[in-house]
Amino acid sequence: MVLAQAEFAFNNMKNRTTGKCLSEIVYTKALRLTFDLTSLPKEVEIQEEAERLQKLHTGVINLITKTTESYKEEKNETRKEVHFQVEDFVMAHLKKNRFLIGTYGKLKDxxxxxxxxxxxxxxxxxxxxxxxxxxxxxxxxxTDLRSYNASDGFQLS
Structure with a gap:
């Protein structure tokens, strides 16, 4: 019983992307109680209901697309393009997952x-x-490479 109530509560939460709850998108109206499912209209003008549902779904898809684009733009503002050429010198950052299990220690480079x-x-x-x-x-x-800038007096052999 508790699981059913939790699921019902979860399905009635408004999504931050769409601004609508899941039951509103699926059943075309926000359900407040579990027995609201039994009172869904049975004899409605099918064409009007289908058009209304299609408009609702189109609006939800547009909202999701718009929100996804805004997330993408937000992330791309801080992203920097790094381009290295062949024969450039770089410093490579080594992560733990590059090594075999048991061969990486915290004192490794x-x-x-x-x-x-x-x-x-x-x-x-x-x-x-x-x-x-x-x-x-x-x-x-x-992302694991950094450009190498040698000191003026340093010669690489």
Whole structure:
């Protein structure tokens, strides 16, 4: 009984994207009590009801699309484009999931570099030359790469 009440309460919550509750979208009216399901109209003008339901669903789809676009714009405001060229030097950030289970420790290096970019696969994936002894994939996402800026007196051999 408690589960049914919880489900009914959940289905009657207004969604922040659509501004409507689920029962309002499915049953065309907001249900306040469980026995409201039994009092749905049975003999209505089918064409008018279908058009009204179609308008409601179109409005909900438009609201969802608009909200999704606003979320996307919000996230893209802080996103920065990073482009590396082949032969550039980068520092690679190593995450725990790159290593085999049991081989990663908290005292391991978190960054390696400078590493040379060997190839570009996509705008966001680069293959780098790893130092000897690293048994991990040499392909990194650009979020894990930072440009390497050597000091003036530093010479890379």
């Amino acid at each position: 978190k960054q390696i570099g400078p590493c040379r970019i060997l190839a570009k696969y996509e705008p966001n994936a680069d293959k780098i030359k790893l130092p000897e002894g690293f048994n991990i994939s040499p392909i990194f996402n650009v």
